[in-house]
Amino acid sequence: MTEILRLENVSKSFGGNRAVNDVSFSLEEGEIIGLIGPNGAGKTTLVNLITGVHPLSAGKVIFAGEDVSRQQAFQAARRGLARTFQIVQPFPKMTVLENVAAGALFGGGTGSVEDALDLAHEELKFVGLDAVADTPASSLALPNRKRLELAKSLAMRPKFLLLDEVNAGLNASEIDGALDLIRKIAARGVTILIIEHLMKVVLSISQRILVLHHGELIAQGDPRTVIEDPQVVEAYLGSKFAARVKAESHHA
Amino acid sequence: MKQFLYFGAFALWVALIAATPLLADNYTIRIAISIAMFSAMAVSWNFIGGFTGYPSFSTAAFFGLGCYAGALAQRNGIPLVMAWVFATLFVAVFAAMLGAIILRLKGHYFAIGSIAIVDLTRLITSSWGSLTGGGDGLNVPLLQGSPQEVSALVLYVMLAILIVAFLTSIYVDRSRLGFGLKCISQNEDAADMVGVNTTSFKIVAYTLSAVFCGAVGAVYASWVGYIDPTDSFSILLTLKVPVMVLLGGAGTLLGPVLGAGVFVMLEEVFWANFLEWNRAILGGIIVFLIFFLPNGLLKIQYRTLYGALVQKLRSAPKQAEKSS
Numbered sequence: 001m002t003e004i005l006r007l008e009n010v011s012k013s014f015g016g017n018r019a020v021n022d023v024s025f026s027l028e029e030g031e032i033i034g035l036i037g038p039n040g041a042g043k044t045t046l047v048n049l050i051t052g053v054h055p056l057s058a059g060k061v062i063f064a065g066e067d068v069s070r071q072q073a074f075q076a077a078r079r080g081l082a083r084t085f086q087i088v089q090p091f092p093k094m095t096v097l098e099n100v101a102a103g104a105l106f107g108g109g110t111g112s113v114e115d116a117l118d119l120a121h122e123e124l125k126f127v128g129l130d131a132v133a134d135t136p137a138s139s140l141a142l143p144n145r146k147r148l149e150l151a152k153s154l155a156m157r158p159k160f161l162l163l164d165e166v167n168a169g170l171n172a173s174e175i176d177g178a179l180d181l182i183r184k185i186a187a188r189g190v191t192i193l194i195i196e197h198l199m200k201v202v203l204s205i206s207q208r209i210l211v212l213h214h215g216e217l218i219a220q221g222d223p224r225t226v227i228e229d230p231q232v233v234e235a236y237l238g239s240k241f242a243a244r245v246k247a248e249s250h251h252a
Numbered sequence: 253m254k255q256f257l258y259f260g261a262f263a264l265w266v267a268l269i270a271a272t273p274l275l276a277d278n279y280t281i282r283i284a285i286s287i288a289m290f291s292a293m294a295v296s297w298n299f300i301g302g303f304t305g306y307p308s309f310s311t312a313a314f315f316g317l318g319c320y321a322g323a324l325a326q327r328n329g330i331p332l333v334m335a336w337v338f339a340t341l342f343v344a345v346f347a348a349m350l351g352a353i354i355l356r357l358k359g360h361y362f363a364i365g366s367i368a369i370v371d372l373t374r375l376i377t378s379s380w381g382s383l384t385g386g387g388d389g390l391n392v393p394l395l396q397g398s399p400q401e402v403s404a405l406v407l408y409v410m411l412a413i414l415i416v417a418f419l420t421s422i423y424v425d426r427s428r429l430g431f432g433l434k435c436i437s438q439n440e441d442a443a444d445m446v447g448v449n450t451t452s453f454k455i456v457a458y459t460l461s462a463v464f465c466g467a468v469g470a471v472y473a474s475w476v477g478y479i480d481p482t483d484s485f486s487i488l489l490t491l492k493v494p495v496m497v498l499l500g501g502a503g504t505l506l507g508p509v510l511g512a513g514v515f516v517m518l519e520e521v522f523w524a525n526f527l528e529w530n531r532a533i534l535g536g537i538i539v540f541l542i543f544f545l546p547n548g549l550l551k552i553q554y555r556t557l558y559g560a561l562v563q564k565l566r567s568a569p570k571q572a573e574k575s576s
C-alpha cells in the first residue's frame with residue numbers, strides 16, 4: 001500500500017475562527033474514505049485546504065510525495081486532485097458535453113479541444129448522461145447536475161477525488177444510483193474522500209472514516225470502531241443512533 | 253460550414269470598405285476609416301468583455317497611449333512603421349502589467365477600476381508636460397501624399413489591423429484559450445477548479461483587448477497630425493466601443509464588426525442631421541440595448557420574429573372582419 005495524501009498539523013483560521021485545527025492524517029491509495037462531522041465542523045474547509053482554494057494558516061499537505069501546501073486551485077486540478085462542490089458549479093450556458101470537456105482540456109491536460117470533447121463523451125457514457133450531452137447544463141435537474149459534476153471531475157483524470165455531499169438533495173433510489181457510480185469510480189483506481197451526512201451511506205461505502213468536530217479530528221479508523229467511539233457518539237451520532245447501528249450490525 | 257459563413261461575410265464587408273477610395277468621395281472614405289478603426293477596437297474589446305465576461309472600460313487608455321507612444325517615437329526620429337509597431341508593443345506590455353493588478357477585481361469593481369485607468373493615464377499625460385506637451389497637445393509628423401492618398405493609406409492600414417484582430421479572434425474562439433475564457437465568463441470558481449489558470453488567461457485576454465487599440469491609436473495620431481489628452485483619452489470612446497459590441501452581440505465573432513458598422517453609420521446620419529443630439533443618441537442606444545436587445549443584433553431569433561410578424565399580419569384582417 002502506498003500513501004497518497006498526508007496532512008501534517010493543518011490549521012485554518014478565518015479571522016478568530018479556527019475552522020480547521022491541527023489536523024493530521026495519512027490516506028492510502030485506492031481507499032474510499034468517509035469524512036463526517038456536524039454542520040460547521042470544517043469538512044468543506046478541509047477540502048478547500050487540500051485543493052488549494054484557501055491558503056493554509058499552518059501545517060503541510062503532502063500529495064503523492066510532493067509538498068503541495070502552497071498550490072493554487074488550478075494546480076491541484078492539474079496534479080490529479082479533483083473535487084466536487086457542495087453546491088454544484090456548472091458552466092450554465094455551455095452544453096453538458098462542453099462542461100465535461102473543460103475538465104479534460106485543463107485538468108486532464110488533453111492536447112486539443114477535439115480530444116477533450118471525445119474524452120468527455122466517454123465520461124458522459126460512464127455516468128449515464130450521454131443522452132443529454134448537447135443540452136445546456138442549466139437545464140439539468142439536481143440528480144443529473146450531480147452526475148455532471150462527477151463526469152467533469154473524472155474527465156480531469158484524477159488520482160484523488162473529493163466528493164462534498166454529492167448525495168445531498170437526492171432521494172433514496174437516486175442515492176443508490178450515485179453510490180453505484182462512486183464504487184465504479186473507485187474501481188478505476190481513484191482514491192475517494194466522501195463527505196456525507198447520511199450515516200447509512202457512509203457506513204456502506206467507506207473503508208475508513210475520519211470524524212471532524214469543531215475543526216479537530218476526533219477519531220479515525222475503520223467504520224465499526226469509529227461509530228463505537230464514545231467521543232464520536234457524544235459529538236455527532238447521538239447515543240440512540242449508536243445503539244441502533246450496533247444492534248443492526250450484530251444482526252448482520 | 254458556419255466558419256465559412258463568417259469568413260465570407262467578413263471578407264465581403266472588408267472588400268466593400270476597401271473599395272471606397274476607388275468609388276466614393278473623401279467624406280465617405282472618412283466614414284470608412286472610422287468604421288475600420290472602431291471595428292478593430294470592438295473586436296479587441298470582445299476578447300475581454302465578450303469571451304471573458306469582464307466589463308472593461310479601458311479602451312480609451314490603450315488608444316490614447318497608442319496615440320502618444322506612436323507620436324513620441326516618431327518625433328524622436330523613429331521611422332513611421334517602426335513607430336507604429338513600437339506603440340503597439342508598448343501598449344501590449346502596459347496592458348499585461350496593468351492586467352496583473354486590475355484583474356484581481358471582479359464585476360462592478362473591475363468596471364470602475366478599468367474606467368479609472370482612462371482618467372489616470374489622461375492625467376499623467378497632461379501633467380507630464382516636458383514629455384507630452386501637456387494640455388497643449390503634440391504635433392505629429394504628417395503622412396506624405398495628397399489627401400486622397402493619405403486617406404487611402406490610413407484606411408488600408410486600419411483594415412489590416414482589423415483583419416489581424418478578426419483572425420486572432422477566430423483562432424482564439426476555437427482554441428484552448430478561448431475555451432478557458434468562456435469557462436471564466438460563466439463561472440470563474442469552477443474554471444479554477446477544472447484547472448484553468450484563470451489569472452494568466454485573463455491577463456492574455458486583457459492584453460489582446462489592448463494591443464489592437466494601441467495600433468489603431470498610433471495610426472490615428474499619424475492621420476490627424478495633432479493629438480491632445482482630452483481627445484486621445486476620451487471617456488466617450490471608452491463607452492462607445494463596448495456599446496458597439498453589445499449592439500452586435502458580445503462573445504460572437506461577427507457581432508463586434510456588425511455593431512461597430514451599424515453604430516458608426518447611425519452616428520453619421522444623426523451627426524449630419526441633428527448635431528446637438530449626438531450624445532443623446534449614444535444614451536438612446538444604450539437604453540434600447542438594455543431593454544430590447546440584451547443579446548445583440550446577431551442573437552435575435554429572426555425566424556421567430558418573422559413568424560410572429562406573419563401571424564400578426566394574417567390574423568389582422570380576420571379581426572377586422574370580426575369586428576365589422
Ligand SMILES: Nc1ncnc2c1ncn2[C@@H]1O[C@H](COP(=O)(O)OP(=O)(O)OP(=O)(O)O)[C@@H](O)[C@H]1O
Nearest residue numbers: 014017019037038039040041042043044045046086
Ligand atoms: N470562506 C470563509 N470565510 C469565513 N469563514 C468560513 C469560510 N468558510 C467556512 N467558514 C467557517 O468555517 C467553519 C467551518 O465551515 P465548513 O463549511 O467547513 O463546515 P462543514 O463541516 O462543511 O459544514 P456543513 O456540513 O454545513 O457543510 C464554519 O464556522 C464557517 O462559518
Ligand SMILES: [Mg+2]
Nearest residue numbers: 043044045086
Ligand atoms: Mg460543507
